Amino acid sequence: MLFVNLNSFNNQDYERVKEATEFLKNTDLTATPLGRSHQDGERFYVQTLEYTTESIDNFQFEIHNKRLDLHYIVEGEERIDVSPDTSYTGLAEYNSDRDIQYVQEPQNINQVLLHKGDFVLIGMHEPHRTNGFITKPSKVRKIVLKLGR
Template sequence: MIVDKLENRHRYHNLHSGIQAALEFLANTDLAALPKGRHNIDGDALFAIVNDYDTQPPGTEPFETHRRYADVQFVVSGEEAFGYLPLEDQPPLAPYHDAHDFIEYDYEQNRAAACFVPLKAGMFAIFMPEDMHMPGTGTPPVRVRKVVCKVLL
């Protein structure tokens, strides 16, 4: 997991060409003007999902991981916290969902080991397949606009 401000994106260009392209898309696009939904950047190899929502208390949603994609999550407006812990031997709640590339994990079972990190407007987080994460948390509820770039690894 990596957390930083978009202005420091150049530090992460050597991680993966898709991550570099995602960070440049985030820096050079009017994200406030993009409509909600999926936006293709490079077909299924790189696409962005724009979402507007209110944050929820931790544990409202499960932890998740992905097998094929890395997430580059960028907060356009608002502020949230995300739960994080490394994937180790946690049993999934259900089998891998291939069509949407995710596995869910129980929050209560992992609560003691998890940490919650603030993600403010202008900041991004990169989650690799071994990074369990629970985005969209925060109390009291805050309205957030976030863009998630899905990078095929």
């Protein structure tokens, strides 16, 4: 599933998706080290996370200007809220070192429920918040592939 607003769709942004899914298929994702790994310059890196999900309301929406986020669930389940509305109001200045800006909650929100083996691709400038539980807190191991141009 690819969910995107046509006005913000850029074919160039998605050229690395095939490479990313091949990485997921051919890597032991239970053994990737926590934190950042598999760096390929500015174009690609892996962020491995482990946490227990919480109420989605505990988290702020964020956007990225340099990279797509491909969230893949290795273990557990998680709710992610995503908005196709790329007209957002910042809550803080953009942090170029971390490629992140926290933004106000958008009016239009789509809930994405991910289970083991599922992934969602979140485009640049698409507000999203993660780490939400679906029905109850769940221990999650997640791979976030950060895909640059």
